[in-house]
Amino acid sequence: MRADPVDQRRLLELQVQDTAAAQLERRVASLPINQRVADLTAQLTQANDALVASRTALSDAEGARQRAEDDVVPVRQRLQRDQERADQGTIDARALTSLLDEIDHLKVRIENLEDLELEAMETVERTAAEAESATAAAAAAEAELAQARAEREAALVQARAEMAELRSARQAVAALEPADLLELYERLRARYSGVGAAELLGRRCTGCGLEATTADYDAYRSAAADEVVRCAECQRILVRNSD
Numbered sequence: 205m206r207a208d209p210v211d212q213r214r215l216l217e218l219q220v221q222d223t224a225a226a227q228l229e230r231r232v233a234s235l236p237i238n239q240r241v242a243d244l245t246a247q248l249t250q251a252n253d254a255l256v257a258s259r260t261a262l263s264d265a266e267g268a269r270q271r272a273e274d275d276v277v278p279v280r281q282r283l284q285r286d287q288e289r290a291d292q293g294t295i296d297a298r299a300l301t302s303l304l305d306e307i308d309h310l311k312v313r314i315e316n317l318e319d320l321e322l323e324a325m326e327t328v329e330r331t332a333a334e335a336e337s338a339t340a341a342a343a344a345a346e347a348e349l350a351q352a353r354a355e356r357e358a359a360l361v362q363a364r365a366e367m368a369e370l371r372s373a374r375q376a377v378a379a380l381e382p383a384d385l386l387e388l389y390e391r392l393r394a395r396y397s398g399v400g401a402a403e404l405l406g407r408r409c410t411g412c413g414l415e416a417t418t419a420d421y422d423a424y425r426s427a428a429a430d431e432v433v434r435c436a437e438c439q440r441i442l443v444r445n446s447d
């Protein structure tokens with residue numbers, strides 16, 4: 205391929221801009237705030253899971269308390285009926301003894317059920333407190349995540365502005381290059397870790413960092429100035445000094 209030495213040299217300028225853009229992209233990808241947003245997102249998920257679990261526990265406890273409350277109602281009604289019958293004094297002694305036995309039995313039963321109800325109420329109180337603190341923890345995690353996202357967005361706004369500037373400067377330089385030379389540069393840049401054009405400094409290629417053998421060096425120097433030379437080691441476009 206042939207290209208004006210000025211166009212060849214301009215590739216180095218293009219390379220500087222492309223390298224800067226790649227560095228900026230890497231910098232944005234490795235911003236500590238990205239990790240913080242990821243960590244806080246995981247924390248929020250955990251907090252929400254805990255919240256759901258505590259609300260389920262509370263609802264279960266309320267159900268148990270309601271059942272305990274309901275269970276005691278018919279027993280109290282029966283006790284009241286029995287008590288009224290006993291108080292009326294209209295039944296015989298034998299039936300009365302049996303009725304009083306039942307009354308004693310019902311009183312014990314009510315005590316047991318009331319104990320269960322009390323226990324259930326304590327469980328409701330405990331799970332309600334847990335659900336409350338889980339709600340607060342989830343809200344705090346959400347607020348922290350929102351804050352971190354805002355910080356990240358601010359960092360990205362700045363990076364996007366820098367990137368837009370780099371892109372427009374690069375476009376201006378790329379527009380001056382002949383299409384075939386630019387196409388070759390892009391292809392090599394994609395293939396060789398983002399570097400498509402390198403300078404020959406002394407005997408060293410700045411792309412791969414290797415010194416040319418005497419035979420290669422002689423070939424580079426003796427090629428016509430408008431010949432597009434490639435590094436024998438790394439295949440990148442090798443831009444020679446015009447002197």
Ligand SMILES: [Zn+2]
Nearest residue numbers: 409412435438
């Ligand atoms: Zn090289």
